[in-house]
Amino acid sequence: MPKRIIEPNTTLYPVPVVLITTGGSKPNVMNCNRISSCSAEPPRLAISIRPGRYSHSLLHESREFVVNIPMPEQSTLVDYIGVVTGRKEDKIAIAGLKLAPALKLKTPLLADCPVNIECIVEQEIALDSHTMFIGLVQAVHAEESLLDEHGDVDVKRALGIIYDNGTVREKPNYKFRVEDLRRAVRRT
Numbered sequence: 001m002p003k004r005i006i007e008p009n010t011t012l013y014p015v016p017v018v019l020i021t022t023g024g025s026k027p028n029v030m031n032c033n034r035i036s037s038c039s040a041e042p043p044r045l046a047i048s049i050r051p052g053r054y055s056h057s058l059l060h061e062s063r064e065f066v067v068n069i070p071m072p073e074q075s076t077l078v079d080y081i082g083v084v085t086g087r088k089e090d091k092i093a094i095a096g097l098k099l100a101p102a103l104k105l106k107t108p109l110l111a112d113c114p115v116n117i118e119c120i121v122e123q124e125i126a127l128d129s130h131t132m133f134i135g136l137v138q139a140v141h142a143e144e145s146l147l148d149e150h151g152d153v154d155v156k157r158a159l160g161i162i163y164d165n166g167t168v169r170e171k172p173n174y175k176f177r178v179e180d181l182r183r184a185v186r187r188t
Helices: 054-062 072-083 091-095 155-161 178-187
Strands: 018-022 028-032 035-040 043-049 064-069 115-126 131-142
Touching: 018 054, 028 043, 028 054, 028 072, 028 091, 043 054, 043 064, 043 115, 054 064, 054 131, 064 131, 072 091, 072 178, 091 178
Parallel strands: none
Antiparallel strands: 018 028, 018 064, 035 043, 043 131, 064 115, 115 131
16 A cells, blocks of 8 residues: 655654643643653653643652543543643632642642553653653552453553544644633533
């Protein structure tokens, strides 16, 4: 089958969208689709965030973050969190998110998400458009229903929790109406 050469971009799929909490005792939440496993022994995750984002400065200062994996039915919540800045409003309060204490960090996890991964920042790598934060995994919280007989997250069971797999685009093809998203998350 013939192929066409297209402009270089970040076409990589499937891509999970996760919620990142950071900021220690005064947390913020952001959505993130630039995430990957980057080491198995010991386990590490890498997330990349633009320097202009509010969570970037919080993460740089606190040196810790929690990866919270949302359910598909939380897609409106994830969209809201991604288009509103924590500099201007308390997204956690407006969305009515429940925080739970982390086991090893000051930054809380989102109790509303079935999987939470606590990480401490080991390295920061400045890239052209983003900073990559490499986090050493400290603890993993997972709902019982997602575990296999060995106590590990069963990938087949967990696949249903990935939100909106697809091509990652920096500039969405549609415009969000922030007020509509704000109203929707207040109702849930």
